[in-house]
Amino acid sequence: MIKLFVLSVCFFIFAHASDSQALTIREQIKVSLIENLILSTATGDTHADTNPLLSDKDLCLAKIYKKTGSVPLWVSEKGPGLRAQIIFDFLKKSDQEGLDSSRYDVKDIANVWSTQNPPSLARLDLLLTYNLAKYIHDISFSRIRPLTLDLVMADNEKENDFNVVDAIQHARTTSDLSAFLTSLAPSHQYYQGLKKALKIYRAIAQTGGWQTIPSGPTLHPGDQSPRVENVYKRLLSPGISGINPPHHNTYDHQLQKAVRKFQELNGLKQDGIVGPQTLATMNIPASHLVDQIIVNMARWRRQAHVLGSKYVMINIADFSLEAFKNKRMILNFPVIIGQRQHQTPVFSDSIKYIEFNPFWNIPTSIAKNEELPNLRKNPRYLVERHVRLFTGWDEQAVELDSTAMDWKDITASQIAGYRLRQDPGPWNALGRVKFGFPNTYSVYMHDTPAKDLFSKNKRDFSHGCIRLSNPLALAIFALEDQGHGWTPEKVEKHFFSDKRMIVLLKPPLPIHITYQTSWVDKNGLIHFNRDIYDRDALLIKDLNKSNDKVDRIIENTPAD
Helix, strand or coil: CHHHHHHHHHHHHHHHCCCCCCCCHHHHHHHHHHHHHHHHCCCCHHHCCCCCCCCCHHHHHHHHHHHCCCCCCCEECCEECHHHHHHHHHHHCHHHHCCCHHHHCHHHHHHHCCCCCHHHHHHHHHHHHHHHHHHHHHHHHCCCCCCCCCCCCCCCCCHHHCCHHHHHHHHHHCCCHHHHHHHCCCCCHHHHHHHHHHHHHHHHHHCCCCCCCCCCCCECCCCECCHHHHHHHHCCCCCCCCCCCCHHHECCHHHHHHHHHHHHHCCCCCCCCECHHHHHHHCCCHHHHHHHHHHHHHHHHHCCCCCCCEEEEEEHHHCEEEEEECCEEEEEEEEEEECHHHCCCCEEEEEEEEEECCCEECCHHHHHHHHHHHHHHCCCHHHHCCEEEECCCCCCCCEECHHHCCCCCCCHHHHCCCEEEECCCCCCCCCCEEEECCCCCCCCEECCCCHHHHHCCCCEEECCCEEECCHHHHHHHHHCCCCCCCCHHHHHHHHHCCCCEEEEEEEEEEEEEECCCEEECCCCCEEECCCCCCCHHHHHHHHCCCCCCCCCCCCCCCCC
16 A cells, blocks of 8 residues: 555665664655655555546645655755756746646745755655646646536546546656647647737736726717727727727727727627627726636637647637638638527537438437427428428338327327438428537537528527538538549539438548637637627636536537
């Protein structure tokens, strides 16, 4: 057991020390280190064979130092070494990654940094080890717990998946510790762009931010008002340039152009009018935007760090899809995402297949809550929508005549046993194509016959799946390098045919479903968008919690 091990090491040192010769400073450091480990493992032996949770500081340290023979890892009789300095530097600048440097005991480390006292050197070594482990965990996986509202990730992602002993062992044995620690954060442009934006907005917040624009009547181009000067000063912020001071407080054309740019960068209707919504957005404090950037950096740390040379990215909060190839944006178009009660989940996966003219197997939740009430009113409801009824979900299921059923006597649990399948065609809820990436949430992307919904500014209408405004373009993008003569003309032919066809993608196409309420675009401009599911405030609170335990706030719901 751990305690017996450290006791035996301590006894070995004392037994081999000459009675007439004091222990060397190195040996004194080791003894002090072991004494700390003995104290810390007083109640930890029963868990000696388990992977300790990072929150269990004492057991983590005991496991780490047992692996290394209870020797100091970062200090010697001369004090902290080069690797110790690298660790301390990364902990001190962790704020730049949107982390909280106070979480890593930076002040405590600084207080004992210059010590020559062996017990203090031992404490320094322990401080560096445990806080390095916390930093590696946080920068690699984020401090947002995987079961919070924002990130309904894979169920097996839990804190005990982080092996603290392996993390420290890797740090000890890597030839370039600085390069190793640098590599842990996402290197792609989305995270790095937010990191630069964080520095800019922190500087703005630290100097007091911007003054609040007083409330008043809506400002239209041509209006004269003392508040025009306030609007002008607010717009002197990152992303908006070329503004001259307004003449006689007149809301002129150049200020209108700047307001439209502000509206674009903040997900607002770009009408150039300073109404209640635009005014409220302008008055959001800079400190709040700093928090918003930090939350979005944390989201990226939780998702895939490598996006791929060719990939599709959905931003739920922006109702948008982007497709990239070799860092160049190929597609950018609107999408429809899940309603608040059917929130689209956040995760990374790969599109495995494309189904042209698909069937729609209606999920049981929709069958129970939507189809059954309509059938009780109109027995021909399924027939009129080209939906066929089967006795079950297996291949041998027999088709039934839905108009002959007495739906008033059918219960919700009974209809869940039937399979309701809508035939391909212009009426089909999935439209002409479906993009499949099998996942635990049963969500996918698809076309839709309801094209008018894409003109809405707020597009949360689905049961969790993602509806595409330009599915044909995405199909062409996905199939262009699949071989087998998949020219744009061939894709279009299958798209508009009435024939059902499934095409497997080899290799699959990476897809990243994200929830970005702030991001930096290809021109380096920072965007702040609506928080459609009201997740930011919860996550800011979560990131500021002293404990790491957060309960599941919401369950996944069936997809449409």
